[in-house]
Amino acid sequence: MKVSYVAKAGFFTAAAGIVLSAFATGIRYDNTAVDARTIGLTLIFGSVSVTAVLFSITMTILSKKAKAVHKRRQADSDRANYERALAEAAEVEKRANALLESSYIEAESIPIELEHACDALARAQNEFVETAYGPFWDEAECAAELLAEATGKLRSIARSAQEYGTLLAEWRHNFPRYPVSIDALPDLAATAAAVQLVVRRGHTKYEFASIWEHRKGRKVYVGDFRSIGEAIADGATAVTEAFDEFSRSVPGSLDTTDVRMSDVARHSARVSELQQQLLKQLQGSKPG
Numbered sequence: 001m002k003v004s005y006v007a008k009a010g011f012f013t014a015a016a017g018i019v020l021s022a023f024a025t026g027i028r029y030d031n032t033a034v035d036a037r038t039i040g041l042t043l044i045f046g047s048v049s050v051t052a053v054l055f056s057i058t059m060t061i062l063s064k065k066a067k068a069v070h071k072r073r074q075a076d077s078d079r080a081n082y083e084r085a086l087a088e089a090a091e092v093e094k095r096a097n098a099l100l101e102s103s104y105i106e107a108e109s110i111p112i113e114l115e116h117a118c119d120a121l122a123r124a125q126n127e128f129v130e131t132a133y134g135p136f137w138d139e140a141e142c143a144a145e146l147l148a149e150a151t152g153k154l155r156s157i158a159r160s161a162q163e164y165g166t167l168l169a170e171w172r173h174n175f176p177r178y179p180v181s182i183d184a185l186p187d188l189a190a191t192a193a194a195v196q197l198v199v200r201r202g203h204t205k206y207e208f209a210s211i212w213e214h215r216k217g218r219k220v221y222v223g224d225f226r227s228i229g230e231a232i233a234d235g236a237t238a239v240t241e242a243f244d245e246f247s248r249s250v251p252g253s254l255d256t257t258d259v260r261m262s263d264v265a266r267h268s269a270r271v272s273e274l275q276q277q278l279l280k281q282l283q284g285s286k287p288g
Contacts, residue, residue, distance in 0.1 A: 092167060096175055099164045104260050106153040106160075107180045111267040113153075114191050117146035118274045124198050125281065133211045140198050141215070144231045147191050147239070148223040154188065154242040158249040181254045182246060184261050186268040189243070190275040192236040197282040199232055 124139035161178045168175055202208040216229030224238065225231040254265055 089171070092171060096164060096167055096173075099160045099167070100176075100179065103157050103160045103164075103178070103180050106157050107185065107261065107264050108267075110150045110153055110188075111186050111264060111271045113146045113150040114186050114188065115267075115271050115274060117143040117150075117191050118194070118271070118278050120146065121194050121198050121278055121282075125285070128198075128201060128205075128208070131207070133208055136202060136208060137212060137215055140195070140202065140232070141218075141228050143191070143195050143198070144228065144235055145220060145222050147188065147195060147235050148225055148231045150188055150191075151235070151238050151242045152223040154185070154239075154246050158242070158246040161246075161249040176258075177252060177255070178250060179255060179258050179261050180250060181252050181261070182243075182250060184254045184265040184268060186271040187275065188239045189236070190272070190279060192239045194275065194278050194282060195232065195235060197279070201282075201285070 120139045120143040124136050124143065127136035127139055157180050161180065164178050202212060216227065216232070218228045219226065220228050220231060222231060225234070254261060256262055
């Protein structure tokens with residue numbers, strides 16, 4: 001706005017100079033006495049007028065250019081902000097989809113691992129009856145490792161749920177609520193209890209217990225455990241902690257319209273039946 005005011009002032013100054021120049025010249029011609037001073041004043045007024053006109057035109061052009069440059073820069077800034085927002089939204093969408101898919105995969109694998117753990121514990125029972133020391137501990141350790149794998153996935157699901165909620169909290173979106181719920185998964189604590197019963201039975205026999213003393217230090221890298229002894233001794237505690245973390249992160253119930261999680265829930269129900277049958281057998285059997 002200041003530039004346009006200057007341009008207007010220059011224009012009016014030029015106009016005034018031209019008028020004064022013409023007026024002074026006219027007076028002197030009427031008196032037919034044109035001296036050097038009159039001619040000089042006329043030239044001065046004329047040059048000032050031309051300069052003012054040129055200045056006015058120049059400032060008007062600069063004002064229009066300045067407005068055009070400002071408008072273009074604003075458009076460039078708006079476009080850059082828009083493109084940046086699109087890129088950020090694309091990254092959020094990509095990450096959210098990745099969290100959903102990894103959570104589905106981990107949830108689907110938990111009942112599979114617990115089912116295999118139940119099978120291993122059932123085989124361990126048979127190996128105990130047949131006094132097969134090594135195979136008994138092979139099966140017990142297999143069950144403990146499978147339980148540790150499932151426990152690690154439960155923790156991972158809890159972390160994914162937290163990240164998923166935080167990621168979408170500040171966005172308007174049409175993503176579903178986090179799909180995994182505790183009532184869609186089998187009870188890891190039941191498998192942990194079965195592992196403890198089987199291991200306890202092995203400790204009641206000297207031969208089995210002696211072999212275990214040589215095996216419990218075997219290195220494994222599953223979940224947070226670094227030895228098979230840790231996986232068996234601390235497995236139940238790890239399950240409790242993972243369940244607490246999951247419950248804090250995923251308070252929702254099963255969405256029955258979610259096909260994948262409904263399949264997980266049906267599989268988990270079958271695993272729960274296996275767990276109860278196994279626990280009943282273990283609790284009913286007597287050591288020795």
